[in-house]
Amino acid sequence: MHRARADCTANTSDPVDGQAMHRARADCTANTSDPVDGQAMHRARADCTANTSDPVDGQAMHRARADCTANTSDPVDGQAMHRARADCTANTSDPVDGQAMHRACADCTANTSDPVDGQAMHRARADCTANTSDPVDGHAMHRARADCTANTSDPVDGQAMHRACADCTANTSDPRIVQQCKEIVLLVLLTPVILWVVKPCTGLVLVVLLTPVILWVVKPCTGPVLIVLLTPGIPG
Incomplete structure (x- = not known):
């Protein structure tokens, strides 16, 4: 016999399916069969509705509020329609x-x-x-x-x-970050060409020195950038 409060009634046998009827308060109604899926409907208060499927873990959801609706069949695919509030819309395709x-x-x-x-x-x-x-x-x-x-x-x-x-x-899969990465990669790829045109010797040295720092900034694209930077070798 499960008793949560002093005003609870005894844990009796459910007149519907013969299973134990858990009552947490004196105003609870009997544990009856759910008119939707035929499963046992546990009601913790007299104003509760049918026992529906929990939207979180899919387990039986014991409803303690009157604004919940029953677990009905989805008119689209026939699957159970999980509704957490009365203002929810149907589970559609x-x-x-x-x-x-x-x-x-x-x-x-x-x-x-x-x-x-x-x-x-x-x-x-x-x-x-x-x-x-x-x-x-x-x-x-x-x-x-x-x-x-x-x-x-x-x-x-x-x-x-x-x-x-x-x-x-x-x-890193955010489209904004991906776009930013592409822009940085383009800048890195163009840097050796620009510096070689401006200062053939000094520019190349500067690129080699800055490469680790640049690659760290564009970490998601480290592989492709490193390959492109090392492939051309020393121009001229």
Whole structure:
């Protein structure tokens, strides 16, 4: 018999499926069968709705608020529709890759394909940025909010959400950083030519001396830059 408070009633057998009925308060209703999926519906309060699937880990979600809606079947792909709030929209098919689109609230945008790694981009809010590759372990980085902190569980698909900082500046797959890298590489590639024209001898020495520093700045492109710098050799 599980008793959470002094006003709780005894843990009795559920008249529906015969299983133990857990009641945390005296105003709770019986543990009945969920009208949607037939599974046992645990209710902690009298105003709770059906036992739906948890949007975090996919496990049974015990609902303690009255504004939750039931776990219904998605009209698009027939899969379970995970809804965390009453104002959520249906779990529809993504117009980009056809996969199920999980939406946690009404202001979410569509689950589109990530322009960086092509993987599905889960967005829990409209102010989220793209799902990019984590610079640490290379796995997909799910961002549920723009102000997310360190690695938490993604409220959309339950996968690990790798966030190093709010603006994800360290993320090397960020299109902005990639563009910046390309610009720096172009400058580095043109430097030997410019210096050779201006000062053939001094310029070449200067390039050799500055190469380690330049390569450190453009670390993501170290390989290609080093090859290009060493390939021509000494002009003339």
